[in-house]
Amino acid sequence: MNYNELYQQIATKKSYLCVGLDTDIRKIPAHLHKESDPIFAFNRQIIDATAEYxxxxxxxxxxxxxxxxxxxxSLQKTLDYIPNECFTIADAKRGDIGNTSGLYARTFFDPSASGLNFDSVTVxxxxxxxxxxxxxxxxxxxxxxxxxTSNIGSHDFQMLPVDGRPLFEHVLEKAITWGGPDRLMFVVGATQTAQLSRIRELVxxxxxxxxxxxxxxxxxxxxxxxGLNSHGGLLVNASRSILYASDGTDFAQRAAAEARTLQQEMATYL
Amino acid sequence: MNYNELYQQIATKKSYLCVGLDTDIRKIPAHLHKESDPIFAFNRQIIDATAEYxxxxxxxxxxxxxxxxxxxxSLQKTLDYIPNECFTIADAKRGDIGNTSGLYARTFFDPSASGLNFDSVTVxxxxxxxxxxxxxxxxxxxxxxxxxTSNIGSHDFQMLPVDGRPLFEHVLEKAITWGGPDRLMFVVGATQTAQLSRIRELVxxxxxxxxxxxxxxxxxxxxxxxGLNSHGGLLVNASRSILYASDGTDFAQRAAAEARTLQQEMATYL
Structure with missing residues (x-):
């Protein structure tokens, strides 16, 4: 998917919601455990319930x-089930020396290798x-x-001062010499709003x-x-609050309600 | 495997050689492609040929x-085939927020989850x-x-100065507060000998x-x-030079010769 297609979808759906499929077998509703693939059975209903938002x-x-x-x-079936117009992210946090990163890229991007055909991968x-x-x-x-990142450990290294500025700023500055806004995004935790203005200046x-x-x-x-810019410029992820809104048979309905609430709030900001 | 078991094996085999199983289907000998699992067929012969060294x-x-x-x-079969006395490393370069890292740990350490039971994982x-x-x-x-790390990109961030010392030194200093020498190791590229003395001082x-x-x-x-210390303290990895010493039917024999050459040089340093 290219930059304009992504933006068009944001404009059409009035949403920049990303649903994180952190599907935990220990947290999905008990009635799904009788399915042959409980994780896919759960994801399928979550996708059906939230794709509008x-x-x-x-x-x-x-x-x-x-x-x-x-x-x-289960991952393959889930990816194949996601509607084509939706942007797909392999949240994998990979990264290794060149020849190995090349193999990880094949894993997630080249369906002739692994079967998977994601639009993006976290690195x-x-x-x-x-x-x-x-x-x-x-x-x-x-x-x-x-x-x-959004976690407490982000302070251990990402915030260390290098020439008077935190390390993550150097990561941003160097990375934008590797790829433009048409193929490179950045992870910025929602818990880091104090830094978000500065990040928007840099990228x-x-x-x-x-x-x-x-x-x-x-x-x-x-x-x-x-964070919003003239092309949206944000994908805001919610995982647990949507997936586990209910642990009963109404889980998909409750997930839809959570997603709709977020989408409706997003529509007011766009 | 614990620290003493690892050291005992180093002393017994007079070796600190780690064989990197970077098994590339495009590089293994052509005659193996008729096997039902060419990657495992290759690994099995490499393990048989090198386990002595x-x-x-x-x-x-x-x-x-x-x-x-x-x-x-193929990975599962390979891991199961490695002799019990050998230390096993999942070179996966994983790392994510706490609950997700917990899942990655289960993947590589808990055989009841994924089937895999590695001794260690790179993070x-x-x-x-x-x-x-x-x-x-x-x-x-x-x-x-x-x-x-050993790659050219290690200079992009790992060497950036934080309070007058490179970032990787801060990583070492902070990490040793998380785990002792009985369960924490560090990756240091062999191409970085200029920094290795300093690293040995720190850890x-x-x-x-x-x-x-x-x-x-x-x-x-x-x-x-x-790098050597009184308990060995090193695992030196070789991958391509052993795995692809020959692309013919003698590949395992040639791999054994390469491994033996390294082991014999190591024996003189121990």
């Missing part, structure tokens, strides 16, 4: 990988340029690079993927006020 | 993941403490944290996993002179 879906790869080969089958920046650029070599595929046109609204406590209003 | 095996997860569910089956430090500590919660399992007792000897050009003599 969401522009993107983000399976968190750890939740699938933890089930071995069967988990990768960790610690190993530098040659660990990121192999992911940028695919047309209409995106890297979403960790910049400033005015790039999309930001913002996790941390909902269960992690970030404010959608604040993130939207500071 | 190696104390550790390190499957590079990207090379398996790129084949989808079938690749994870990227960018997201800080809560992205690393879930991997440290398993008895006799290890985190191998990226400190200073005298921790094991270092050193990739970059062989195809990447690092010197075994230099790494050993600076």
């Amino acid at each position: 969401a522009v993107a879906y983000k399976p968190n790869i750890a939740f699938y990988e933890a089930h071995g080969p069967q988990g990768w089958e 960790a920046p610690y190993m530098g340029e040659d660990s990121v650029t192999p992911f940028l070599a695919y047309d209409n595929k995106w890297v979403i690079l960790l910049a400033l 005015p046109d790039h999309f930001l993927l913002v996790p941390g609204v909902g269960a992690q406590g970030g404010s959608l209003a604040e993130v939207s006020r500071i | 190696a104390v550790a095996y390190k499957p590079n997860i990207a090379f398996y993941e790129a084949h989808g569910p079938q690749g994870w089956e 990227a430090p960018y997201m800080g403490e809560d992205s690393v500590t879930p991997f440290l919660a398993y008895d006799n399992k290890w985190v191998i944290l990226l400190a200073l 005298p007792d921790h094991f270092l996993l050193v990739p970059g000897v062989g195809a990447q050009g690092g010197s075994l003599a230099e790494v050993s002179r600076i």
